[in-house]
Amino acid sequence: MLIRQKLMLSAALSIGALVAMFGLQLYSGKTQVELALAAQTVVELERDMLELRKDEKDFLTRSDMAYVQGHAQHAAELKNKLSTISQVFEEYDMPLAPLNRFESLLGQYLTLFSEVVTLQQQIGLTPKSGLYGQLREAVHNVETLLKEHNKPELAVQMLQLRRNEKDFMLRRDASYLEKFQQTLRSFDSTLDGSDLSPDVADEIRRLMTDYQVNFEALFNKEKEFGLGKEDGKMGALRTVIDQAEQATEEIAGIIQTLQSRTRSIVQLMEASQRQGGESAEQAASAGTMLAQINQDVTNIMDMSTQIAAAIEEQSSVAAEVNKNVVVIRDIAEESSHAAMANAKASDDVRERAEYLQSAVSQFRVS
Incomplete structure (x- = not known):
């Protein structure tokens, strides 16, 4: 390739x-x-x-x-x-x-x-809904009866129960359940010793049972909800x-x-x-360079052909010159021979002339 x-x-x-x-x-x-x-x-x-x-x-x-x-x-x-x-x-x-x-x-x-x-x-969701509302209603009913029958000692203990309830809601501390139950036992004891009629006392006990059940239900729900951040x-x-x-x-x-x-x-x-x-780019550049090289080689080959033709022509001229030189040499040699012959002939003529002059001098009149 x-x-x-x-x-x-x-x-x-x-x-x-x-x-x-x-x-x-x-x-x-x-x-x-x-x-x-x-x-x-x-x-x-x-x-x-x-x-x-x-x-x-x-x-x-x-x-x-x-x-x-x-x-x-x-x-x-x-x-x-x-x-x-x-x-x-x-x-x-x-x-x-x-x-x-x-x-x-x-x-x-x-x-x-x-x-x-x-x-x-x-x-x-509000103080009047859910277990909050049930606790509120139960407490309100008990407080109404206590107020009707003028029982301040029970009302004070009822307020203490409400305080335990509110403390639990605010602080979410399980210890307030025990405090609530202690206060409730004290309330029941005071109720048992009161002079309320059996019917009124039983109604208060029923309402307090509902209140206790609702509070314990609230406690359990709050515990399930989570009393602490990780609970x-x-x-x-x-x-x-x-x-x-x-x-x-x-x-x-x-x-x-x-x-x-x-x-x-x-x-x-x-x-x-x-x-x-x-x-x-390099390949393209190399291709361009190769094309230039090919052109240069072609030019060189053309020049070589021209030089060869010139050399051939010069050889022909040299051969003709050599031929002419040989001819001139031959002519020169012939001329040299002719000159030598002429010189020899001149010598003969001179010798004969001298001989004739010597011969003629013998016949000179003195």
């Missing part, structure tokens, strides 16, 4: 590689965009989780069911975003375990929050939230890792593309 053909093949391969890398670059660019959107969606997941916590806190603080509706709306939005991220994870074959764990934890959280809402409704449904809710936040961070870490790898691949392809472009 000629060098020119090799260079042309190299250029073609370089161009093909550039086209392939351009396609890969487009795909990598699409991947980067989708991963960036997924990363943004994860950030929105974290924001939606904060919105859920805000709705939760607002509900617990204000006992307003409107926040439960807002909580459900934010949960629906979060699920949609979770579905979007799941599609990206499946498309790029990323580990689904953190995503599945987050989805499971989200389900647990929503279930726990629903149970918390139900408990709060049973306890009472009951609220403790479980907090644990699930912490685990969900960890899962969210893990999801974000996976996406960031893939983004980093994709950026590295893109940078490598860009470097390869630049090198391929340089190689193609």
